[in-house]
Amino acid sequence: MGSERRERMKVLGTRLRGLRAQAGLTGAVLAQRAGVGQPTVSKVENGRMVPSFDVLDRLSRALGLDDTSAREVRDLLVAVEAAADAGPASDDDGLAGAVLDDAVRSAQLVRSFQCVVLPAMLQSAEYARHVFQSAPNPTPEAVGRAVAARVERQSALYEPEREFVFVLTEAVLRTWPGSPTLMLAQLDRLLAVESLSSVRLGIIPWRRAVPVLPRHGFTLCDRRALVIETFTSEQLVADPAEVAMYGETFKRFERAAVFGAEVRELLLRVMQEFRDLADTATH
Numbered sequence: 001m002g003s004e005r006r007e008r009m010k011v012l013g014t015r016l017r018g019l020r021a022q023a024g025l026t027g028a029v030l031a032q033r034a035g036v037g038q039p040t041v042s043k044v045e046n047g048r049m050v051p052s053f054d055v056l057d058r059l060s061r062a063l064g065l066d067d068t069s070a071r072e073v074r075d076l077l078v079a080v081e082a083a084a085d086a087g088p089a090s091d092d093d094g095l096a097g098a099v100l101d102d103a104v105r106s107a108q109l110v111r112s113f114q115c116v117v118l119p120a121m122l123q124s125a126e127y128a129r130h131v132f133q134s135a136p137n138p139t140p141e142a143v144g145r146a147v148a149a150r151v152e153r154q155s156a157l158y159e160p161e162r163e164f165v166f167v168l169t170e171a172v173l174r175t176w177p178g179s180p181t182l183m184l185a186q187l188d189r190l191l192a193v194e195s196l197s198s199v200r201l202g203i204i205p206w207r208r209a210v211p212v213l214p215r216h217g218f219t220l221c222d223r224r225a226l227v228i229e230t231f232t233s234e235q236l237v238a239d240p241a242e243v244a245m246y247g248e249t250f251k252r253f254e255r256a257a258v259f260g261a262e263v264r265e266l267l268l269r270v271m272q273e274f275r276d277l278a279d280t281a282t283h
Contacts, residue, residue, distance in 0.1 A: 005083035010047035012076040016059065017045040019073070023063050033062035035161075040106050050080055053224040053238060055106040081238050100219060100227045100234055105153045107221035111165045113253050114217035116175050117229075119166050122193055122201075124186045125151050130177035134231065157196060164199045167253045169214070170206040173270045180278040187271045194263060202257030203266055211252040218246055 020030055027045070031038040036055055043049035044059075051059070056077050060070040100120050104110050112119040118127060128150045132143045156162055176183045194201040204210060219227045226237040226246050237243060258266070 008080045008083055012080055013045045013047040015073060019063050030062055034058040036106060052103055052106050052221050054222040100229060103221045103225055103227050105156050109163045109222050111250050112219040113167045113250050114172050115169045115214040118172055120150060121154050124189050126182050127186050162198050167202045167257045169204045180274040183274045184271055187267050191267055201263055202254060202259045203263050204257045208256060211256050212249060220247055
């Protein structure tokens with residue numbers, strides 16, 4: 001991570017911690033009032049996580065900030081985002097992934113479209129391991145920590161009052177790392193997650209034309225932030241016009257997708273194909 005962005009994150013965190021102290025609140029009480037996890041408050045205050053604008057607004061309201069103070073901390077967050085080109089905002093040994101994971105963890109509404117790789121919140125541990133191993137010069141220790149953090153953050157799928165909408169092309173199910181056995185476990189996880197009340201999982205079948213040719217996947221966190229992943233870094237975009245444009249594009253992909261029973265039928269069919277692949281490999 002760039003030193004400039006790290007310093008700006010620390011400034012934001014220190015200011016929020018000071019405002020919390022002035023309000024006479026513990027981190028746990030602030031988290032409860034703001035409707036976020038206590039780890040989120042701790043990481044933001046310690047300069048280890050960039051909050052979404054929605055989370056920052058909720059923290060400001062929970063702290064009872066006046067307009068001047070609320071605008072001040074918002075400007076500090078804008079300054080952090082302005083330094084985004086310096087690198088991913090994480091202390092995860094340079095592995096891309098932590099910006100996305102923390103942005104998703106702090107959002108109430110998450111919408112993710114992917115055309116090659118599974119969304120971070122749906123990845124099994126072994127699938128995520130392959131994702132992080134694809135980064136330049138990864139170390140086993142860094143990959144292990146990144147995988148553990150990603151799996152831990154997936155607990156958000158089970159939290160009340162959260163909403164997740166995932167739209168994938170069928171190509172995502174057929175672009176696989178490792179082995180057919182890995183993908184069988186991964187697809188089984190998709191079946192389990194699809195049944196959660198907080199999750200809508202849609203797939204655009206290959207027989208159906210896509211409404212827009214996808215150039216890359218993206219994740220929308222609430223309606224205030226957008227995360228785009230690359231091989232080496234992550235771009236967090238907070239420009240309202242850009243976020244709104246991606247939101248409209250997501251709706252087009254969502255309308256083209258199938259959901260419910262059709263998704264389960266498709267997943268079971270692809271699983272059978274991977275079983276056939278696994279049988280072929282053992283003979």
